[in-house]
Amino acid sequence: MSVHVASVGVGRFGKRSEGLLELATEAAGLALEGIGRKKVDLFVAGTMLAHGPQGPPALLPRLAERLGLDWESGFRVEAASATGAMAFHAAVESIEAGRASRALVVAVDKMTDQPTGVLTRELAAALHESEVASGATMPGLGSLVAQRYLQRHHLAPEAMGLVTVHDRSMASANPRAHLPKPVSLEEVAASRPVALPLRLLHCAPISDGAAAAVVEKGAGKATVLGLGQGFDALRITDRADLSSFLATRLAARRAYQQSGLTRKNIDLVELHDAFSPLAFVHLEDLGFCGSGEGPGWYERGWVQRDGRLPVNPSGGLLGRGHPVAATGLAGIAEIAAQLRGEAGPTAVARPPKIGLAHSMAGLGAQNFVTILGEAPS
Amino acid sequence: MSAPGPEGLTLVKCSTCHARFTPREGPCPRCMSPSTEAFIVPGIGTVLASTALEVPPPGWEAPHLLALVELEDAVRLLVLPEAPLPVPGALVEVRADGPVYRARRVDGDRGGRGEGDAPGAGPSRPPFEPPR
Numbered sequence: 001m002s003v004h005v006a007s008v009g010v011g012r013f014g015k016r017s018e019g020l021l022e023l024a025t026e027a028a029g030l031a032l033e034g035i036g037r038k039k040v041d042l043f044v045a046g047t048m049l050a051h052g053p054q055g056p057p058a059l060l061p062r063l064a065e066r067l068g069l070d071w072e073s074g075f076r077v078e079a080a081s082a083t084g085a086m087a088f089h090a091a092v093e094s095i096e097a098g099r100a101s102r103a104l105v106v107a108v109d110k111m112t113d114q115p116t117g118v119l120t121r122e123l124a125a126a127l128h129e130s131e132v133a134s135g136a137t138m139p140g141l142g143s144l145v146a147q148r149y150l151q152r153h154h155l156a157p158e159a160m161g162l163v164t165v166h167d168r169s170m171a172s173a174n175p176r177a178h179l180p181k182p183v184s185l186e187e188v189a190a191s192r193p194v195a196l197p198l199r200l201l202h203c204a205p206i207s208d209g210a211a212a213a214v215v216e217k218g219a220g221k222a223t224v225l226g227l228g229q230g231f232d233a234l235r236i237t238d239r240a241d242l243s244s245f246l247a248t249r250l251a252a253r254r255a256y257q258q259s260g261l262t263r264k265n266i267d268l269v270e271l272h273d274a275f276s277p278l279a280f281v282h283l284e285d286l287g288f289c290g291s292g293e294g295p296g297w298y299e300r301g302w303v304q305r306d307g308r309l310p311v312n313p314s315g316g317l318l319g320r321g322h323p324v325a326a327t328g329l330a331g332i333a334e335i336a337a338q339l340r341g342e343a344g345p346t347a348v349a350r351p352p353k354i355g356l357a358h359s360m361a362g363l364g365a366q367n368f369v370t371i372l373g374e375a376p377s
Numbered sequence: 378m379s380a381p382g383p384e385g386l387t388l389v390k391c392s393t394c395h396a397r398f399t400p401r402e403g404p405c406p407r408c409m410s411p412s413t414e415a416f417i418v419p420g421i422g423t424v425l426a427s428t429a430l431e432v433p434p435p436g437w438e439a440p441h442l443l444a445l446v447e448l449e450d451a452v453r454l455l456v457l458p459e460a461p462l463p464v465p466g467a468l469v470e471v472r473a474d475g476p477v478y479r480a481r482r483v484d485g486d487r488g489g490r491g492e493g494d495a496p497g498a499g500p501s502r503p504p505f506e507p508p509r
Contacts, residue, residue, distance in 0.1 A: 117435040124434060130401070131455050133476040135437040140430045144445050147426035151465060195428040195443075237445070237453040238398065238406060242426075 002375055003095045005222035005340075006102070006214045007034025008333035013209035013321030014178040015112045020047070024108040025066045027210035027326075031104065032067070035214050042100035043074035046087035046107040048325040049114075049122050063106065073100065080126035081274065081322075083107055084211055084329025085359035085368035089227050091215050101217045107329040108210035119206060123324070126362030128235040139203055141236055141363050142275040143195035148242040149277050150197065153292035157197040161188035162298035163276035164201050164318050166311070171319025173345045178207045178321025202276040207321030211329040213336065219375035222336040225354065226259030226371035228252060234365045247367035248285035248358065255356075255369040256287075263287040266371070267352035268310040268338060270331035272360040273317050282358055283311070286369070306349035313338065313346045328359035332370050339372055386420030386471055386478075388452055389413045397450045420471045421483065422448040424463045446471055446480060456480040 009030025011023060018026070024045070032040070045063060047056045060074045079086035084107030091103040111119055123138045131141070150157060165185055171177035183201060191201040215224070230250025233239050239246070256262060263286065273279040280294025288309060289297055297303055303311035314320045314334040317327060335355035337343040354373030361367065389400050393410035404411045425445045433441035444458045446469055456471055456478040463469055469480040 116432060120432060120434045130399075130476070132434075134443065134455050134457055134478070135430070135433050135441050136443060136455060137430060137432070137434055139432070140428060140441075140443050143428040144426040144443075147428070147465065151426070193429075193431050195430045195432075198428075233406065237455055242445075 001096060001217060002219045003092045003215055003224045004218055004220040004375075005224070005332075005336040005372060006216045006220070007031050008336050009034065009212040010176055010330050010333050011210050012176040013207045013323055013326070013330070016208040018208075020108055020110040021062055021066060023110065023208060023210040024063055024106050024212075027108070027212035028063070028067055028104060028106045031212035031214050038102065040069055040102050040104045040214065041072045042091060042094055042103035043069070043071045044077065044087045044091040044094075044103060044105045045074070046077045046079075046083035046325050046329070047109055048078060048080055048083050049109050049111065069104070071104070079366055079368075080361040081272070081324045082328045082359040082361035082366060082368050083325035084327055085332065085357070085370060086328070088213060088215070088329055088332050088370065089229065089368060092224050092227065095215060095217055103215050104212065105215065105329060106210060106212045107325045109323040109325040110208050111206045111323060112208050116206075126365070131235060131237070137195070138363065139195045139198055139275070142203075142278070143198045144236070145242050145281070145363065146197050146202075146275060146277040149281060152243045153295075155295060158185060158189055159295040160197070160202050160276045161185045162295060163273055163279040164188045166298055166303060167273065167316035167319035170305070170313050170346070171315025174315045174320060175345065177315040177319050178205050178209075179315070179319050198275055201318075204274045204317035204322035207323045209321060209323035209326045209330070211326045211333050213329060213333055221341070221374055222339045222372045223375040224370070225261065225373050225375070226255035226257070226369070228255030228258065228369040229366065230254065231366050232364055234362075236363060244281060244291070245285050245360070245364035245367060247364050248282060248360070248369070251367045251369040252286050255371050259371045261354065261371060265354050266309070266356045267350070268313065268335065268348050268355045270312055270314060270334050270355075270357045271316060272327065272331070272358055273312065274322060274360070276318060278360070279311070279316070282360075286356065286358060305347075310348040313343070313348050328357075328368065331357040331359060332372070335370070335372050339374075385417040386448075386473060387415050388418055388448075388450065389415055397452050399452060399454060418448060418450060420448070422446040422454070422469055422471055424458070424465050424467045424469055425453070426465055427458060427462050429462055444469070444480060454478050458482075
């Protein structure tokens with residue numbers, strides 16, 4: 001039985017005055033409008049951060065009250081910064097299992113109302129406690145990954161700036177992006193150090209935002225063709241390699257296998273580039289290019305909207321923004337919108353038939369790959 | 378975690394699959410065997426990557442130095458290095474200190490970030506090290 005994405009809703013990412021529930025309600029409302037407010041029998045919600053009076057413990061009843069929907073079942077999921085992808089996978093699998101016929105998926109996080117210290121600690125909760133005990137943070141460990149990648153391929157740190165410049169350029173077409181202003185390689189290289197070689201403009205911003213989708217039984221232009229998830233050691237010190245993510249390779253293998261497709265069938269990609277060098281790592285782990293070839297793809301413009309493989313046409317995490325839980329679903333929603341011809345200003349040059357969304361939790365301990373496209377006839 | 382002596386660093390070896398890893402609760406992370414035994418190594422390792430966190434978590438001072446170190450046994454540790462930040466390739470001695478590992482250079486403190494390098498001395502600067 002096939003399941004397809006019937007509609008998506010993504011609100012503006014950035015510093016928003018609204019609270020968590022308002023943001024989720026806005027995105028859910030857009031997705032529900034898209035299906036003419038037809039009955040939904042399953043509700044799946046996801047959020048990662050746990051601060052404030054509108055915390056996640058009673059997220060479903062709080063949202064139910066606002067959305068005024070009469071659903072029969074629902075649950076909340078959490079997978080750190082891949083929460084949105086996990087929520088989507090869980091909803092699709094519930095429909096495939098016959099538990100529901102139409103589901104609303106919402107993923108949301110509210111971040112900008114918190115001091116940086118609080119956020120640093122909350123985001124580091126996705127890392128292993130033995131590493132957090134040493135004062136490790138997400139950018140701190142991201143820096144180690146960046147260095148291992150640069151060392152392995154004999155690259156200068158300037159190469160990482162290519163991803164920021166690309167994402168910000170893509171975001172400039174996206175009215176819902178957090179950072180729609182283009183930047184130059186020089187500006188990236190001159191931004192303040194966060195954890196060298198990572199500088200501020202190599203890191204995704206702290207954003208508020210929500211994404212939503214309605215998935216239902218049936219086939220369409222954004223049919224779910226393959227879902228994959230993969231795990232890796234939570235301690236980065238237990239991993240054999242830091243310049244590649246096992247969790248992505250496993251998730252990709254499973255999604256390709258389920259869909260019967262290979263990387264050659266994929267027309268566009270949304271990647272989880274919380275730190276710019278991760279885009280190279282992901283492109284390689286997903287099989288699109290060989291080890292160390294990622295920077296060349298950006299340099300040659302192959303990732304542009306009219307390139308060989310458009311990457312992050314929405315602006316990615318560095319341009320669209322990164323409200324952690326919402327990010328994974330926003331990437332899937334962008335792929336679905338592109339396939340359905342509803343992407344508007346972010347549409348890629350050649351109408352795509354099959355797209356892939358990649359999502360990463362923490363520093364790659366549980367990653368997700370989602371392949372959507374036209375169902376084979 | 379077993380208490381490390383002043384000499385050496387305690388690691389754990391799986392009696393079944395012979396994987397080596399840092400002391401921790403529970404079974405061997407590779408084969409799940411509950412049968413593990415502690416052993417002592419000199420604690421000398423090579424820095425694979427290192428950084429200075431300009432925005433450390435609450436309770437730590439900036440810049441907070443972190444390094445990924447690989448010991449002779451291919452066991453990797455996240456350590457708090459002594460300043461100046463040891464560059465990749467530097468040789469360090471690692472000691473357990475409560476819940477953290479600390480490291481100091483044992484190859485002459487050449488080439489740390491933020492300190493003057495003797496011209497031509499020390500390990501070659503990695504390609505990502507920003508020019509000063």
